[in-house]
Amino acid sequence: MEEKNIVYQNNKIIPESIFEEAKTALSFYPELKDVEIEFRYKEDIKKSFMQAQPRFSNLFKGKKNRSYFIYISSRFLIEEEEFSMAEVPSEVLIGWLGHELGHIMDYREKSAMGLVIFGLRYVTSENYIKEAERAADTYAVHSGMGDYILATKDFILNHSHLSDHYKERISRLYLSPEEILVLVNKLEEDLENVEKDGR
Secondary structure, rough: OOOEEEEEEEEEEEEHHHHHHHHHHHHHOOHHHHOEEEEEEEEEOOOOEEEEEHHHHHHOOOOOOOOEEEEOOOOEEEOOOEOOOHHHHHHHHHHHHHHHHHHHHHHHHOHHHHHHHHHHHHHHHHHHHHHHHHHHHHHHHHHHHHHHHHHHHHHHHHHHOHHHHHHHHHHHHOOOOHHHHHHHHHHHHHHHHHHHHHO
């Protein structure tokens, strides 16, 4: 049976099965309210569960007119280990989507040529992947999604069905739970200081 899509905020296309999680993740990014984003299942995403990409057809139409895809692996197959969406807790899915929305926040700052160069570097340099993935995590934490991002990391790093190789890749390229906690604490400190200064 084909997945039914829901249109949200007039410019977000979301599969019904993840609508609530996507809506929650989007609520942390008011800056993306006017940005067209389509969440779409895809058969084969290499090395990851989700992937955020600009839509190529309007890539060169200016930053404000760009739209984006968030591709979601339809099978959650990593290195021959397969598990269903039902095995992914809701808060983990929200964290994953929040991370991908962090990528879109990052993409919005780049020119069309900058995005083309980004894409080339991403597929050729592990250091660049690390920089990009950590930037997405940082956007998500700064948007208030720290708990969700931590839940996602915990799920990946402690999920018995995922291979040690995949877990090691995540540990190497993404922010660690400890680094996320440092960011969350720093954010809370900054907010407290702003409140003190405002009194």
